[in-house]
Each structure stands twice: as C-alpha cells, then as structure tokens.
Amino acid sequence: MSDIEIPESHPRYQSLLTRHRIEAGVEKGITSRQGLIAQGRGEAFDYLLGEQTIPSADEAARAAAAHLLLAEHPVISVNGNVAALCPEETVELANAADADIEVNLFNRTDERMQAIVDHLREHGADEVKGLTADGRIPGINHERAKVDADGIGSADVVVVPLEDGDRAEALGEMEKVEIVVDLNPMSRSAQVASVPIVDNIIRAVPNMTEHVRELQDATREELEAIVGDFDADEALDAAEQAIRSGGDE
Ligand code: ATP
Numbered sequence: 001m002s003d004i005e006i007p008e009s010h011p012r013y014q015s016l017l018t019r020h021r022i023e024a025g026v027e028k029g030i031t032s033r034q035g036l037i038a039q040g041r042g043e044a045f046d047y048l049l050g051e052q053t054i055p056s057a058d059e060a061a062r063a064a065a066a067h068l069l070l071a072e073h074p075v076i077s078v079n080g081n082v083a084a085l086c087p088e089e090t091v092e093l094a095n096a097a098d099a100d101i102e103v104n105l106f107n108r109t110d111e112r113m114q115a116i117v118d119h120l121r122e123h124g125a126d127e128v129k130g131l132t133a134d135g136r137i138p139g140i141n142h143e144r145a146k147v148d149a150d151g152i153g154s155a156d157v158v159v160v161p162l163e164d165g166d167r168a169e170a171l172g173e174m175e176k177v178e179i180v181v182d183l184n185p186m187s188r189s190a191q192v193a194s195v196p197i198v199d200n201i202i203r204a205v206p207n208m209t210e211h212v213r214e215l216q217d218a219t220r221e222e223l224e225a226i227v228g229d230f231d232a233d234e235a236l237d238a239a240e241q242a243i244r245s246g247g248d249e
C-alpha cells in the first residue's frame, strides 16, 4: 500500500497519495468501485477548501473529542474508503477514546466485510465488530440497516465518516450523537450530524485523536461546556464560506 513513488515535494503529494490508497483499496477488495466516485467528490471539495483543516473543522473535531470522552459506549463506523485511507489512524482514535470499531458498509458483501476486518486487524485493531449483524437501524431497507446489536446498535455516540445521507439521517433519529466527517458541508450526512466535521478524513481522524489526548484529563463539566458551545449550523456555514472564498472563513 505504501510502495508508492511520489516525491514528497510534489505540490499535490497528499492528494496523489490518497488516490493511490483508494486504488490499492479497490485492488485489495476492501473499497468498492463506487468508493472511487465518492473519493472524487470529496477531493473536489478538499481542493476548494485549500486542502487544509479550516478553524471551524478543528473546533468540530474538538467537540467530537469531548463527545467521545463523555460517551458510555462510543463506536467508530468504518467503510471501505475509511479502511483504505486511514486504518492505523482509526485504530489509534479508537484506542485513545476507548471506542469500538465496527465495519459498516453501504454495499455489504461477506467478502468485503471480512477483507476490511482483516485489514483493520493487520493495522493493529484487536476487536472489530460488524460481522454479527444482529441489530437493525430502523427506517431503512434491510441490507443497509444491518449493525451489531452490541456495537452501533447500542452506541450512544457514533463516528460515521463518509456516510450516506439516508443512513446518517436514520442514525440521527435513533437519538445517538452522530459525528460525521464529510468534505461536503451541503451533503445530507453533514446536514443531519450533531457534529459535522468538514475536513478530509485523513486529517480529521488524527486531529480528533490529538484532541482526545489533550482533553483526557478534563472534567465532565469542562467537556460538557465544549459540547454545549458547539453549534453545528455555524460550523456548516463557516465551511460553506471557506469554500466560496478559497479556504478562508
Ligand atoms: P448525501 O447527500 O446523501 O449525503 P453524498 O453525495 O454525500 O450523498 P456519497 O457520494 O455516497 O453521497 O458520499 C460521499 C461523501 O463523502 C461526499 O459528500 C464526499 O464529499 C465525502 N468524502 C469523500 N471522500 C472523503 C474524504 N477523503 N474525506 C472526507 N469526506 C470525503
């Protein structure tokens, strides 16, 4: 996956590396071909944001970290794009926040589920949920509703990077705190999130981990204040503004 010959000095190094990882993910059977299209969409927005973490996205990542530390049962949902782009970083976030990892696919096949579970284990995950699939998200069709009852099914806080709008909406209706990572502030997933992080997953996940570590010793009151001060609509407006002005909020 990392045997790639792009000089780090290349001005679009990160973007090319990201494409290469997605391509390798498809070859390895962990990313669907539709995942390539999703990546293309994301890249377009990242380009408009100046391929950087804008201040409002950093604030959102901090609020997300506070939610994770307050949670009883936080779960990080992983799909084929997330697994291809940042498997190690996802495991690190799960460890720092004491969260479960659950593989959850829009286009679910047993082969791809297993390939992603194996891939995450190769990158340091101990337990990976998602294969049991004995729970359901109400309100969406059967295949796409499958979750583990003791994973996403009973989570109070879920991190859903690059989630499709329907499922994001249904999860939101289950009264879970939903942290969405999505580069498009206008996508339905971002719009229905309790905490939308408008940033590239490859930057947002390590950034959340950093915030979790920084807030590790904060009191409940301090964490609740961070959560209370965060305004999702403001964050989405700031991101839209940044897109319109080429990266400045
Ligand atoms: P909906 O409006 O229902 O949410 P959608 O357009 O978001 O639909 P998809 O194309 O399935 O539907 O979703 C992919 C989403 O993931 C896009 O919004 C895209 O911006 C985002 N995305 C893709 N790659 C990344 C990435 N590397 N980091 C963050 N977000 C990404």
Ligand code: MG
Pocket (backbone or CB within 6 Å): 162, 163, 164, 165, 182, 187, 188, 189, 190
């Ligand atoms: Mg979306």
